[in-house]
Amino acid sequence: MSFKKVAVLGLGKVGHLAAELLAEAGFEVTGIDAVPRAAPFPTRQADLGDAGALSALLEPYEAVLSCLPYALNKGVATAAHAVGIHYFDLTEDVPTTKHIRHLAETSAGIMAPQCGLAPGLVGIVGADLAGRFDRVRSIRLRVGALPQHPTGLLGYAFNWSPEGVVNEYLNDCEVIEEGVHKMVSAMEWIETVYVDGVKLEAFTTSGGLGTMCETYAGRVENIDYKTMRYPGHVQLMNFFFHELLMREKRELAGQILTHAKPPVDEDVVYLHVAAEGWQGPQLLRKEFVRAYYPMEIAGRHRTAIAWTTSASVAAVIEMVRDGKLPAKGFLKQEEIPFGDYLETRTGQLFAGGRGRV
Secondary structure (H helix, E strand, C coil), X not given: XXXXXXEEECCCHHHHHHHHHHHHCCCEEEEEECCCCCCCCCEXXXXXXXXXXXXHXXXXXXXXXXXXXXXXXXXXXXXXXXXXXXXXXXXXXXXHHHHHXXXXXXXXXXXXXXXXXXXXHHHHHHHHHHCCCCEEEEEEEEEEEXXXXXXXXXXXXXXXXXXXXXXXXXXXXXXXXXXXXXXXXXXXXXXXXXXXXXXXXXXXXXXXXXXXXXXXCCCEEEEEEEEEECCCHHHHHHHHHHHCCHHHCHHHHHHHHXXXXXXXXXXXXXXXXXXXXXXXXXXXXXXXXXXXXXXXXXCEEECHHHHHHHHHHHHHHHHHHCCCCCCCEECCHHHCCHHHHHHCCCXXXXXXXXXXX
């Protein structure tokens, strides 16, 4: 069933832009934040950490998009379930997703976590590539959100949530290796990757696969997700977290890293997605490799990480409204048809970028 009224919770760079993209796509958007925000769409101020008040807050809407810190998403999802509306978020947190999946068993609307870049878009692309084979040997997902002009030994800038980055670097990672579904340590399995001639290193980080290991268990021999960084980064982060024991002080670690490497305006998002398998008797490899840069949207400069993340979820919300995806239950990102995704008003933004398919 089509819907129009969407509440966007959290009006940072990603939430604000997602709300603008949804408004451009024909939704009636209300932005809600804990502090006053100026915006070209209606806004409200509310205590979004008050789980008990969220149901009443969401009652007037038909869908909610949470762009809040992952720790608040369980409360938002529970409230959305209680009032029977669609739920979308960007989380990569595994316990949060498990909670949402349980709610989806009895939901009146769709429950769609993990609608960002990774998990999210890369899983959609990976499934599309895998679907071109009769039998699949491997699916490899690689994403890097980086400064275009890195400085220092780390070669990094915290354009994304420091809490999210710390969790990705420290939490264990799901993989399928030689047909075995298992957990491995983060910041391992280091490899070299090139995108547009730029040398990068890739290493395991948590959360990026979403539900893909479950979906492809018994069907694909190898699946893994890795983060891409400029060479030398992972060795320094291993030193920081493990030799200096900053893994024991995650919040402080995030503060130190953000203070040292604040966000930049000129960033780049690299995607390197590959699948290998057989078409008949022939073993082949299919790749989707892109470099996405900042762009102007609605008259404002938008960083690459902000617009790719915002557009990822906005395109999915468009598809649900237009009947291209189920209207209730739990949505896995790898079940989203990539062709339909690219045909949405917002999904068309991903037709650009430098690279190849």
